[in-house]
Amino acid sequence: MTDFGQLKNYANYIKEDPFRRGLHFPAVEEVLGNLNKKRILDIGCGDGLFPRLLAERGASVVGYDRAPEKIAEARAHEDANVLDLKFVVATPDAFSYNGMFDAATSILVLQYATSLEELAAFFRSAWLHLVPGGRFVSIVLNPSFSAFGTDFFIRRFTKLQGNKLRSEFLDRASGRVEMAAMTHQYTDNEYERAAVDGGMKPEAWKKLFATRDAVEQMGASFWQPCHEHQPFALFIARKEL
Secondary structure: OOOHHHOOOHHHHHHOOHHHHHHHHHHHHHHHOOOOOOEEEEEOOOOOHHHHHHHHOOOEEEEEEOOHHHHHHHHHOOOOOOOOEEEEEOOOOOOOOOOOEEEEEEEOOHHHOOOHHHHHHHHHHHHHHEEEEEEEEEEEEOOOOOOOOOOOOOEEEEEOOOOEEEEEEEOOOOOOEEEEEEEEOOOHHHHHHHHHHOOOEEEEEEOOOOOHHHHHHHOHHHHHHHHHHOOEEEEEEEOOO
């Protein structure tokens, strides 16, 4: 799995990333609904950006990530001691918590699993810590995406051998590659089977469209390639009652 703790510019890049603010985060929040006093587990939390946004809206959030560097950044943020947040260094197999969550989330994390067994571990971790009926809401690389080599202004995906891809993070002004990471394009059946193997029931797949504010801010032409080619998808699995 890509070690994001070693990508030094990653946190600053994601902080300003219009895909996160205008596409990924709003889609997950819409599924979660009213966040007031809701208990959320964020899997692969990185430097804690999404947990902080959820906590600002009233949620109690625990995030875990395998990169100690990212958890250190999350804990050092000025809001870490003000909002209802906790950050832990852990992998899906090692995470434990004395409490249950109403929902779990992950933003572009699952596709970095290097095997189907590792992919299932993410769902198993969610299942172990969710209340009955709790949802695991994830943004993943779209299993049906095929526009490889297309510049999405700030992203480009290149097809490699098998299900491997190279994900490049681009500077919008120059088109220069700022960072690159190795990822995987799992099929929808593989995600669903991993969910079942992790004890959860696949519930839904959803396309992603930018919010009205994001379209007004960035312009319709910026979002058109995303809307047309759908590089990302939202996958929901549920812990059965």
